[in-house]
Amino acid sequence: MHYTPDIRTFVRIMVLFWLPVFVLFGVTVFFSVYSGEITPLGYVIERQVRNDREYLFARGVIGRETARYKYMGAERASPSILVVGSSRVLELRAEMFGGTGSFYNAGSMVGSVHDLVDFIDTLPVGREPEVVILGIDAWWFDASRFNKRGLREALSKGEEFYNWKAYVYSGRRIISQILKNPAYISDSMIGIDPFDGRRAIGLDALEHGNGFRNDGSRQYAGYLTAMRQDMRYVDREDPPIIERLEEGLDPFSYASEFDDEGLKILAEFLSKSKERGITVIGFAPAFSSEVYEEMMDSYYTEFFSAFQERVPGVFGEYGFAYFDFSDVRSLGLEDVYMFDGFHLTETGTAAMFAQMINTTCEGVFTGCEHMREILDAALKDPLTTPAEVNWQAF
Amino acid sequence: MSFNSPVFFVFLAIAFLVYWRMRRKEQNLFLLFCSYVFYGWWDWRFLSLIIVSSLTDYVVGHKIFRAQSPRRKRYWLLASVLINLSLLGFFKYFNFFIESFQGLLLALGFSDASFTTLSIILPVGISFYTFQTLSYSIELYQGKIRPTRDWVQFFTFVSFFPQLVAGPIERASHLLGQFSEERRFKLAEAYDGVRQILWGLFKKVVIADNLATVVQQAYGNVDTALGPQFFAATFFFAFQIYCDFSGYSDIAIGSAKLFGIKLSRNFNYPYFSRNISEFWRRWHITLSSWFRDYVFIPLGGSRVARKWTYFRNILITFAVSGLWHGANWTFVVWGVLHGLYFIPTILTSRIYGGKPANEDATLRDIPKILATFVLVTLGWVFFRAQSLPESVYILQTIFEQFSLATITIFFSAVFIKKTIIVVGLVLVEWWQRRRAHVLCLESLPVWVRWSVYYAILAGLFFFGNFDYRPFIYFQF
Numbered sequence: 001m002h003y004t005p006d007i008r009t010f011v012r013i014m015v016l017f018w019l020p021v022f023v024l025f026g027v028t029v030f031f032s033v034y035s036g037e038i039t040p041l042g043y044v045i046e047r048q049v050r051n052d053r054e055y056l057f058a059r060g061v062i063g064r065e066t067a068r069y070k071y072m073g074a075e076r077a078s079p080s081i082l083v084v085g086s087s088r089v090l091e092l093r094a095e096m097f098g099g100t101g102s103f104y105n106a107g108s109m110v111g112s113v114h115d116l117v118d119f120i121d122t123l124p125v126g127r128e129p130e131v132v133i134l135g136i137d138a139w140w141f142d143a144s145r146f147n148k149r150g151l152r153e154a155l156s157k158g159e160e161f162y163n164w165k166a167y168v169y170s171g172r173r174i175i176s177q178i179l180k181n182p183a184y185i186s187d188s189m190i191g192i193d194p195f196d197g198r199r200a201i202g203l204d205a206l207e208h209g210n211g212f213r214n215d216g217s218r219q220y221a222g223y224l225t226a227m228r229q230d231m232r233y234v235d236r237e238d239p240p241i242i243e244r245l246e247e248g249l250d251p252f253s254y255a256s257e258f259d260d261e262g263l264k265i266l267a268e269f270l271s272k273s274k275e276r277g278i279t280v281i282g283f284a285p286a287f288s289s290e291v292y293e294e295m296m297d298s299y300y301t302e303f304f305s306a307f308q309e310r311v312p313g314v315f316g317e318y319g320f321a322y323f324d325f326s327d328v329r330s331l332g333l334e335d336v337y338m339f340d341g342f343h344l345t346e347t348g349t350a351a352m353f354a355q356m357i358n359t360t361c362e363g364v365f366t367g368c369e370h371m372r373e374i375l376d377a378a379l380k381d382p383l384t385t386p387a388e389v390n391w392q393a394f
Numbered sequence: 395m396s397f398n399s400p401v402f403f404v405f406l407a408i409a410f411l412v413y414w415r416m417r418r419k420e421q422n423l424f425l426l427f428c429s430y431v432f433y434g435w436w437d438w439r440f441l442s443l444i445i446v447s448s449l450t451d452y453v454v455g456h457k458i459f460r461a462q463s464p465r466r467k468r469y470w471l472l473a474s475v476l477i478n479l480s481l482l483g484f485f486k487y488f489n490f491f492i493e494s495f496q497g498l499l500l501a502l503g504f505s506d507a508s509f510t511t512l513s514i515i516l517p518v519g520i521s522f523y524t525f526q527t528l529s530y531s532i533e534l535y536q537g538k539i540r541p542t543r544d545w546v547q548f549f550t551f552v553s554f555f556p557q558l559v560a561g562p563i564e565r566a567s568h569l570l571g572q573f574s575e576e577r578r579f580k581l582a583e584a585y586d587g588v589r590q591i592l593w594g595l596f597k598k599v600v601i602a603d604n605l606a607t608v609v610q611q612a613y614g615n616v617d618t619a620l621g622p623q624f625f626a627a628t629f630f631f632a633f634q635i636y637c638d639f640s641g642y643s644d645i646a647i648g649s650a651k652l653f654g655i656k657l658s659r660n661f662n663y664p665y666f667s668r669n670i671s672e673f674w675r676r677w678h679i680t681l682s683s684w685f686r687d688y689v690f691i692p693l694g695g696s697r698v699a700r701k702w703t704y705f706r707n708i709l710i711t712f713a714v715s716g717l718w719h720g721a722n723w724t725f726v727v728w729g730v731l732h733g734l735y736f737i738p739t740i741l742t743s744r745i746y747g748g749k750p751a752n753e754d755a756t757l758r759d760i761p762k763i764l765a766t767f768v769l770v771t772l773g774w775v776f777f778r779a780q781s782l783p784e785s786v787y788i789l790q791t792i793f794e795q796f797s798l799a800t801i802t803i804f805f806s807a808v809f810i811k812k813t814i815i816v817v818g819l820v821l822v823e824w825w826q827r828r829r830a831h832v833l834c835l836e837s838l839p840v841w842v843r844w845s846v847y848y849a850i851l852a853g854l855f856f857f858g859n860f861d862y863r864p865f866i867y868f869q870f
Binding site for chain 1: 400411414415579580581584585588844847848851855856858860861
């Protein structure tokens with residue numbers, strides 16, 4: 001059988017009708033891939049770890065796959081110093097270590113104690129870091145929350161690169177931007193982060209200068225720009241952290257209850273780390289004084305006090321150091337060193353790290369004196385630089 | 395494989411190109427193959443069910459036809475009904491009946507009544523193809539059709555992929571014959587099929603799935619949502635379910651047209667109905683007519699001596715129809731409620747009251763249309779809620795929490811945006827209410843038509859919600 005003339009006409013008309021649609025869609029796919037929005041994570045990590053130039057990676061539209069990206073990055077970089085925790089540890093940067101060992105910040109990779117164990121179980125033997133700097137969030141021990149297994153879920157999902165919806169959503173964003181500002185085409189072709197001039201991968205990095213640097217640490221361009229314009233403390237999260245605390249919104253909860261099961265899981269992680277020769281330094285990241293005071297005088301007090309009292313003991317059992325920096329004032333800093341109620345700025349983080357290595361450095365890191373010099377210099381006049389420290393100067 | 399996934403459209407295009415290079419017999423075999431691939435895409439294990447169902451009615455059909463006495467014919471029909479309803483009953487209603495029985499015993503004071511339920515996955519589309527195969531046996535029994543000797547034809551009739559998982563529920567007298575005839579490609583039909591697919595997809599992805607987010611916010615947070623939120627969510631749900639299901643039907647009918655097969659119309663602008671009777675002649679038409687022909691009329695229908703019997707017949711039909719939708723008492727109540735809506739019609743003995751469905755509504759009918767819409771929407775609360783207490787709570791909340799302080803939601807950007815979508819839909823449907831679907835635009839110049847099509851595609855691209863949401867009727 002052959003196609004009748006009518007069928008041929010139909011197919012011709014269909015091709016004619018759909019061709020412009022597919023061409024247009026193809027163009028958006030090209031931009032999506034070229035801008036890095038849908039670049040496979042392996043490719044992004046390869047470029048960042050190679051470190052031949054400064055890259056900044058942040059997707060703007062599609063599922064950000066952060067946990068997966070960070071796990072792949074930690075595995076590929078195989079650093080001697082690895083930072084693990086939530087987004088609250090992301091301002092620890094390679095520069096703070098003065099090149100005294102390979103470094104990778106895997107902040108945002110874990111969101112629960114279960115994730116910690118899943119991480120150590122999944123990390124291939126032989127690719128262990130020497131030191132893990134572990135930021136612990138109180139809510140990991142909240143009975144109503146700690147069953148979260150974000151990392152396992154993230155690793156079990158297919159990459160967004162193979163998800164057709166990613167192309168539609170990113171194409172939609174690109175066309176909308178082009179319609180608003182035709183110069184977007186040339187900007188995206190050049191692909192430079194507007195904040196710091198790094199090579200941008202992904203639409204958030206390209207449009208706003210937000211993203212992960214080669215060392216895995218985070219550049220919060222939006223926050224920094226706002227701080228440079230107005231050097232006052234403002235809780236910039238939406239909704240603000242203080243509001244979340246008062247209203248029992250995520251990650252806080254009126255039903256928060258300290259669960260010993262969480263401690264056992266943490267102990268499992270520490271034990272496995274020790275077995276594999278990893279030194280773990282634990283710390284509780286800072287809250288703004290406003291949030292800290294509210295935590296110590298509200299429904300959350302009992303839960304948070306239990307967290308402060310019981311977690312250090314678990315680290316002690318395994319001979320690991322632990323620091324509680326929950327109150328930003330314990331670092332000798334004010335709230336202006338915070339982006340919001342629970343994220344320290346880079347300068348604040350440098351101050352925190354300086355305090356950390358004042359007591360725990362020798363025998364853990366190499367080049368302690370050099371690190372101290374760098375941090376001291378950077379923090380010489382911290383009040384004038386409550387935003388980014390220009391590490392290039394050191 | 396769902397109609398709102400790209401893989402379906404690739405599948406459809408390939409199937410179309412291969413199909414029209416074949417002869418009739420090969421075409422049927424190929425359609426059967428495509429249908430099984432389509433169905434197996436969800437879970438290949440359920441193919442065995444559809445094969446069992448097809449085989450049963452193929453064999454029983456011949457038995458019914460050859461049976462010498464009416465009694466033997468009736469036995470064979472009963473066998474078909476029992477086998478089909480047993481399959482449906484087990485996969486869809488087993489746990490429902492166990493739990494209801496357990497609840498009844500507990501209510502009667504048997505505190506240690508405890509039965510094991512099973513983890514049964516509901517096979518997609520089982521309610522639809524079971525009813526389709528049943529209609530074949532019943533029509534044979536009634537002598538309306540003759541059995542087919544070609545098993546490929548029959549199996550294709552049961553599993554024809556465009557309408558396999560959510561209808562339209564076809565009668566053998568309408569669809570089976572089409573597989574025995576030579577199919578000729580008709581250009582106009584094919585164009586119309588593509589237009590109907592496009593419009594169905596728009597209704598599903600742009601309208602239904604965008605409204606779904608607002609509906610879910612209220613119905614997914616029953617403890618915290620306020621009265622006006624439920625009010626808005628129920629209003630939007632009326633359009634979500636309409637666009638979801640009629641969108642599916644449009645894609646099904648449009649896809650079938652590409653293969654030279656005509657499926658029955660399933661929706662005829664139901665929200666322009668002027669009374670409840672008319673609504674049921676415009677909403678899920680193939681199911682309504684199935685229940686009318688195989689439940690309502692055998693019960694005695696409307697030609698009965700007493701009004702009470704007529705009312706009883708209506709209530710039974712709607713209750714069973716409600717239960718067909720899902721194994722939950724909410725659906726039964728929803729059905730019964732629609733049955734109760736018929737009381738005024740029964741009392742005035744206007745069985746098919748109002749204007750016939752094919753007579754167009756006019757602007758003067760708007761008060762009646764609105765009244766019917768309100769009644770139907772009230773019923774959707776039971777349809778959408780998870781349990782009867784939840785439905786009652788939602789209705790209470792809607793009526794009790796309606797104050798000036800709480801209606802600020804109606805001024806929110808989200809509400810306004812969604813309302814604009816709904817108003818837009820109503821206006822274009824009103825404008826095209828005499829047509830089979832909104833995109834019947836043959837009278838317009840080509841450039842206008844193509845502009846409309848491209849505008850719809852742009853709408854899909856910019857406003858479509860592509861976070862996969864299965865069609866609501868898949869669960870039935």
